[in-house]
Amino acid sequence: MGPQAENMEYALWFNFPATNNKDEYEAMIIELRAENENVGQLSRLATTYYTELSEEVYVEVCDQPAYEEVVVKNITSSNPMDWRTPIIEYLVHGHLPSDSLEAKKVHNRSFKYQIYQGKLYRKCWDGPLLTCVATEVAPKVLAEVQQGWCGIHIGARSLAIKITRAGYNWPTVVKDATAYVKRCDVCQLMGNAPQLPTSALTPVVSPIPFAMWGIDLVGKLPKAKGGAEFAIITVDYFNKWVEAVPLKKTKSENVIHFLGKTSSHLGSP
The missing domain is CATH 1.10.340.70 (Endonuclease III; domain 1)
Known part of the structure; x- marks a missing residue:
């Protein structure tokens, strides 16, 4: 029914299986046909082809449903020890x-x-x-x-x-x-290629500079200028810093003097 009380006939023709009960709608159409003769054209859609209808009836053919039914699979587990x-x-x-x-x-x-x-x-x-x-x-x-x-x-x-x-x-x-x-x-x-060497890594023995020293007394060496034939050497394990002093004789006083001089500006190990 339009705004000016005009009657407009409009129908839908489904070219796919519908879930509605055809018998129930057929019974409704027959009952309406007895009350209103104008519904006769529309009622033929249930039993005939839409090409046999009057030209005044507008028929829209639907080849597929407007809403697609999607079957959702529940993700369940048959394992009783499921988390x-x-x-x-x-x-x-x-x-x-x-x-x-x-x-x-x-x-x-x-x-x-x-x-x-x-x-x-x-x-x-x-x-x-x-x-x-x-x-x-x-x-x-x-x-x-x-x-x-x-x-x-x-x-x-x-x-x-x-x-x-x-x-x-x-x-x-x-x-x-x-x-x-x-x-x-x-x-x-x-992926990114690893840049580490294939050889085993060497662990760091000393965590900070001058925390660990290595001291050695070398000799007897060929006599140098001044008559020095020995040398006392210390090496820092962290940064490989080297301190060396030539000695003429290997006396305890010379070693104590070297350690005191080295510790004054490098710190005690």
Whole structure:
């Protein structure tokens, strides 16, 4: 019915299986046909083709539904030792593990989770709820995010962040992402080559300069100018600083004098 009380006939023809009960609508059309003769043209749509209708009836042919039904697969686990089971049991039924330490852990962790429509979600302060997936499903999520249609070979930390932004979560997501990247051949080929030498690293014995010295008395050497035939040498282990003094004779007084002179400007080891 238009604004000026004019009658406009308009019909829809579906070329796809509909979920409505045809018998119920056929009965409604027959009942309306008896009350109003103008509905006769529209009622033929249930039993005839729209080409047999009058030209005054406008028919729109719909080849596909306006809303596509998507079958959502619930990510559940058949493993009774699933990490989600204790949290779900506590949030739904209030049951805690018999172990007091494990019960305290479950109680403290439960504040971060929420049950919605029978599934466990992780609360996120900067985004929507995150779907908690089982441990055996985690490798499939890693593979899809890393190598799927919109995947990209990225580092472990970026992969964990991308999984979180995709709406998934499990406790060991960072650890699993690191292990997955290490096993990925493409990530290893395209990654940065290590710059460390292949030889074993030498540990640092001295943590700071002049903290540890090495002292040695060398001789007997060919006689030098002034008659010196010996030398006392000290080396700092940290920066390899060398102090050397020639000696004519190896007496304790000469060694004490050398150590006192060296300690005055380098400090005591």
